[in-house]
Amino acid sequence: MIRSRFFLMLVVAACSAVGFALLVDSALTQEKAAERKFTSAVESKAEYERTVAPFLKKHCIMCHGPKVAEGELAFHELDIDMKASTSSGRWAMVIEKLATREMPPEGRAKPSDDELKAVTSWIQAEMKRAGKNFSRRHAIANGNKISHDKLFDIKQAAPFDNPIRIRVLSPEIYTGFSTDIAKGLSLGQPFTPEGRTTFKDMGAPKIDEPVAVQLMNNALVIVERQTAHKIEGGKLVALPGAVKDMLSFVDESVPLTPVLMDKAISGQFQKILNRAPTVDEKARFVKLMQKNVKDAGRATGMRYALVAVYLMPEAIFRYEIGAGKGDDRGRIRLAPREIAYALAYALTDKRPDAKLLSDAIEGKLDTKEGVAAAARRLLDEPKLEKPRILRFFREYFGYDKAKEIFQEDKANPEHDPRALVEDTDKLIEYILAQDKNVLYELLSTNKSFVAYKTAADTKKKRAEAIKKFEEQKKKDPAKFANKLPQKIGRSVYTAYNLTDFPDQQPVELPAEERAGILTQPSWLAANAKTDENHAIFRGKWVRERLLGGVVPDVPITVDAQLPNTPDKSLRERMNVTRQEYCWKCHQFMNPVGLPFEIYDHFGRYRDKEPVVDPDATAKKVDKKGKSLGIVLREIPVDSTGGISGTRDPAVDGDVKNAVAMLRKLAKSEHVEQVFIRHAFRYWMGRNENLGDALSLQTAQKAYGESNGSMKALIVSLLSSDSFLYRTPTVENKK
Ligand code: HEC
Ligand code: HEC
Structure with a gap:
C-alpha cells in the first residue's frame, strides 16, 4: 500500500512532525496488550501469579476468600486453568464486575486503570487459550445498571464525574469531512464503529496500523488529485481535478520561498483544521517541507508535507479535553472551539459551519443560553442536514x-x-x-x-400491466386463458x-x-x-x-x-x-x-x-x-x-x-425517563452516572414543558453541564 520504503520514510517524517506516530504507537501497544496470547497453562499461571493474584489479595480476597465468600465466589477455589475446568463463566463475570466498577464495592479503594487492564487481559487471554467463547459484551458497562431512582431523585447530589476524553471520528464524520474536501474521489473508510455499545458512537479511540495506513493513503489520494499535473516541454500543465492555487506548491519553476511555504501551510491548516497554524507548528512544517523537498524532489516532497496535516491528531480525533475555563466546583468547561465541534458532530456529520465557528470566536458559546441558542439554530436550519437525529x-x-x-x-x-x-x-x-x-x-x-x-409507481405499472394483459387476452383468448398478468x-x-x-x-x-x-x-x-x-x-x-x-x-x-x-x-x-x-x-x-x-x-x-x-x-x-x-x-x-x-x-x-x-x-413517566437516558447516552457518547442527575432531570423537564418536543429535549441535552463540562484527571489538574 505504501508505495516504497523511501516513501515510507517521508511518511514517518510527516508523522513525527505532527506527533502522530506517538499516538499510533500507544494505541498499538494497548491493542497488543489486549491481544496477548498464552501458549501453555504454565505460561498463563506465571502471569496469573505475577499480576492477578496480588490484585485479588489487595482488593477482593477479604470478601471472596477462605473466610467470607460473598456471592458464593471464593477466588482460592476458582480454577485458573479454564481449559481443564468450567470456571470461565465465573471469570467472565469478574470482567463484567470490574468493567462496570461494581467491584470492589463502594467505599473500598478503587483499583487503578492499569491494574484493571492487566487483570482483564489475563482473563481474556486465558479464555482464548481455553477456546472459551468470550463475548466482548461482558466487558461493556451496561448503562441501565445505574439506579434509575437515584438518577431521577431531585435531591441527588453526587459529584459531577465526566472525565476528559478524545474520541476517534465516527466513520460518518470522516466521510462527511473528506467528501467536502475531495468531491468525487472515492476514499477507503479507515474507521469502523465499535459495535459493542448501545450506540455506535460511544466507542473508545482506536487507531491501529490498518487504520493509520488507510488514513495516509486517503490523504495522499486527495493531495495528489489537488496537485495533479504533468510536465510538458519543461512546463507544468494542470490535470483535471487540480486546485489551481495549489499547483504553485509543486511547480519547480516557482521558487520555494518562505511566503509560498507559508501559504501552503496556512491554507492546509485552514482547510482541514479550520484554524491558522501556531508559530511553532509553522516552523515545524517549514522544516519538514525543506527536508522533504531536498530528499524527494519538489512535487513529492511538498505532497508528503501537505499530507501530514491530514494526520494531525486534531484531524482524526474529537477533542473534549476541556480547554476552557475552570469553575468553582473544580470542573473545566470545553473551550468554545471544542463546543462548536461537539455541537456540529452531535447533529451533523460535518465540521462546524462558519456561523458556529464565529459564534465560538465572538464568545457566544460562553454561556449555557448561548450554546442552547446555537443548538436551536442548527435544529431550525432547514438546509442543514442532520442525519444524526434519525440515526439515534x-x-x-x-x-x-x-x-x-x-x-x-x-x-x-x-x-x-x-x-x-x-x-x-x-x-x-x-x-x-x-x-x-x-x-x-x-x-x-x-x-x-x-x-x-x-407505492405510487408500482401501482401505476401494475395497472398498465393489467391493461396490456387484457388487450393481449382479447386478441388471443386461447393463449392467455390460463395466464396471469406480469407481476410487478x-x-x-x-x-x-x-x-x-x-x-x-x-x-x-x-x-x-x-x-x-x-x-x-x-x-x-x-x-x-x-x-x-x-x-x-x-x-x-x-x-x-x-x-x-x-x-x-x-x-x-x-x-x-x-x-x-x-x-x-x-x-x-x-x-x-x-x-x-x-x-x-x-x-x-x-x-x-x-x-x-x-x-x-x-x-x-x-x-x-x-x-x-x-x-x-x-x-x-x-x-x-x-x-x-x-x-x-x-x-x-x-x-x-x-x-x-x-x-x-x-x-x-x-x-x-x-x-x-x-x-x-406510551403514557408511562418511567418509560419517558428511560427514553431520555438513552437520548443522553447517544448525544453525550457515554453512559450516564449519578453526577448527571441534574442534566437528565432538566432534560425531562424541558421535554415535558414543551409538550414532548424532541428539539427541546436535544437543546437541553446539548446545553447541559454534562455536555459542556469535564472533570480534570489527576495529571491535568496540576
Ligand atoms: C467488601 C466486600 C467485597 C469486596 C472487597 C469485593 N466484593 Fe465482590 N461481591 C461482594 C458481595 C456482597 C457480592 C454479592 C452481591 C452482588 O453481586 O453484588 C459480590 C459479588 C461479586 C461477584 C458476582 C458473583 C456471582 O457469581 O454472582 C463477582 C464476580 C465479584 N463480586 C467480584 C469481585 C472482585 C473481582 C473483587 C475485587 C476487585 C470483589 N468482588 C471485591 C462483596 C465484595
Ligand atoms: C442469567 C440470566 C439467564 C438465565 C439464568 C437463563 N437465560 Fe436464557 N437468555 C438470557 C438472555 C439475556 C437471553 C437473550 C439472549 C441474547 O441477548 O443473546 C436469553 C436467551 C435464551 C434463549 C434464546 C436464545 C436464542 O439466541 O435464540 C433461550 C432458548 C434461552 N435463553 C433458554 C434458557 C434456558 C432453558 C435457561 C435455563 C436452563 C436459561 N435460558 C437461563 C438470560 C438467561
Whole structure:
C-alpha cells in the first residue's frame, strides 16, 4: 500500500512532525496488550501469579476468600486453568464486575486503570487459550445498571464525574469531512464503529496500523488529485481535478520561498483544521517541507508535507479535553472551539459551519443560553442536514436490522425489508416534523407509511400491466386463458395487512392492530429469527430500552435453545425457561415479549399461529408410505403478558397483547425517563452516572414543558453541564 520504503520514510517524517506516530504507537501497544496470547497453562499461571493474584489479595480476597465468600465466589477455589475446568463463566463475570466498577464495592479503594487492564487481559487471554467463547459484551458497562431512582431523585447530589476524553471520528464524520474536501474521489473508510455499545458512537479511540495506513493513503489520494499535473516541454500543465492555487506548491519553476511555504501551510491548516497554524507548528512544517523537498524532489516532497496535516491528531480525533475555563466546583468547561465541534458532530456529520465557528470566536458559546441558542439554530436550519437525529432512532429502536435477517423468501415472497425500514424512517421523520409528544406518538400511533417510496409507481405499472394483459387476452383468448398478468414489484402492503397500496400516506391502520414503531413490520422482522418469532429478543428489548431493566447475559453453561417441537406454539416451547433457574432472568423478558405474538416474523398481524399437525402429517404419505411433507394447522394466538418494573400501578399489570401493552407504556413517566437516558447516552457518547442527575432531570423537564418536543429535549441535552463540562484527571489538574 505504501508505495516504497523511501516513501515510507517521508511518511514517518510527516508523522513525527505532527506527533502522530506517538499516538499510533500507544494505541498499538494497548491493542497488543489486549491481544496477548498464552501458549501453555504454565505460561498463563506465571502471569496469573505475577499480576492477578496480588490484585485479588489487595482488593477482593477479604470478601471472596477462605473466610467470607460473598456471592458464593471464593477466588482460592476458582480454577485458573479454564481449559481443564468450567470456571470461565465465573471469570467472565469478574470482567463484567470490574468493567462496570461494581467491584470492589463502594467505599473500598478503587483499583487503578492499569491494574484493571492487566487483570482483564489475563482473563481474556486465558479464555482464548481455553477456546472459551468470550463475548466482548461482558466487558461493556451496561448503562441501565445505574439506579434509575437515584438518577431521577431531585435531591441527588453526587459529584459531577465526566472525565476528559478524545474520541476517534465516527466513520460518518470522516466521510462527511473528506467528501467536502475531495468531491468525487472515492476514499477507503479507515474507521469502523465499535459495535459493542448501545450506540455506535460511544466507542473508545482506536487507531491501529490498518487504520493509520488507510488514513495516509486517503490523504495522499486527495493531495495528489489537488496537485495533479504533468510536465510538458519543461512546463507544468494542470490535470483535471487540480486546485489551481495549489499547483504553485509543486511547480519547480516557482521558487520555494518562505511566503509560498507559508501559504501552503496556512491554507492546509485552514482547510482541514479550520484554524491558522501556531508559530511553532509553522516552523515545524517549514522544516519538514525543506527536508522533504531536498530528499524527494519538489512535487513529492511538498505532497508528503501537505499530507501530514491530514494526520494531525486534531484531524482524526474529537477533542473534549476541556480547554476552557475552570469553575468553582473544580470542573473545566470545553473551550468554545471544542463546543462548536461537539455541537456540529452531535447533529451533523460535518465540521462546524462558519456561523458556529464565529459564534465560538465572538464568545457566544460562553454561556449555557448561548450554546442552547446555537443548538436551536442548527435544529431550525432547514438546509442543514442532520442525519444524526434519525440515526439515534434507528440505533435506539434497531429496526434497520430487518435488512440483515434473511427471512425465507419462499414463505413470503412479498417481504421487502428495505422498503419496511424506509417506511419506519419516514414515520419517524413525520412524527419529528410535528415535534409534539414525540415518544408517545412513537409508541402508540396507528399511522404508517407503506412502501411509500415506490407505492405510487408500482401501482401505476401494475395497472398498465393489467391493461396490456387484457388487450393481449382479447386478441388471443386461447393463449392467455390460463395466464396471469406480469407481476410487478412486491406487495409490501401485505406486511401491514392491507389489500392494496394506500393512496394517501401515511395511512391509518386499524388501531387495535398497530401501535407505533414496535408494531412496524420492520421492527418485528428485525427482532425475529429467519423462520419464526423471537419473543425473548423482543422482550429483552422492551425490558432494557423502555423499562430500563437489566437482564444478565445468558450464562455460558446454558444451552440456550428451545425444544424442537414444531407441533407446539412458541409460547409452549418457551416453557423450558419457566424452570426456577431460568426464570430468574426470563421473567424479565418473556412477559413483555410474548404480547408480540399477535404478529408473525414478517410483521403481519394475526390471530392464529400455524403449527405442525402431527396426525395429518403422518397420514400424508404416498402409496409406499413415503412422507409427502408436513401439514400445518392453525391454533389461536395467546398474546397475553404483563408489564412490571414501572412502579406505576396504572402501567404495571397484565396486558392482552402488544398493542395494549404499548398504549400503556406510551403514557408511562418511567418509560419517558428511560427514553431520555438513552437520548443522553447517544448525544453525550457515554453512559450516564449519578453526577448527571441534574442534566437528565432538566432534560425531562424541558421535554415535558414543551409538550414532548424532541428539539427541546436535544437543546437541553446539548446545553447541559454534562455536555459542556469535564472533570480534570489527576495529571491535568496540576
Ligand atoms: C467488601 C466486600 C467485597 C469486596 C472487597 C469485593 N466484593 Fe465482590 N461481591 C461482594 C458481595 C456482597 C457480592 C454479592 C452481591 C452482588 O453481586 O453484588 C459480590 C459479588 C461479586 C461477584 C458476582 C458473583 C456471582 O457469581 O454472582 C463477582 C464476580 C465479584 N463480586 C467480584 C469481585 C472482585 C473481582 C473483587 C475485587 C476487585 C470483589 N468482588 C471485591 C462483596 C465484595
Ligand atoms: C442469567 C440470566 C439467564 C438465565 C439464568 C437463563 N437465560 Fe436464557 N437468555 C438470557 C438472555 C439475556 C437471553 C437473550 C439472549 C441474547 O441477548 O443473546 C436469553 C436467551 C435464551 C434463549 C434464546 C436464545 C436464542 O439466541 O435464540 C433461550 C432458548 C434461552 N435463553 C433458554 C434458557 C434456558 C432453558 C435457561 C435455563 C436452563 C436459561 N435460558 C437461563 C438470560 C438467561
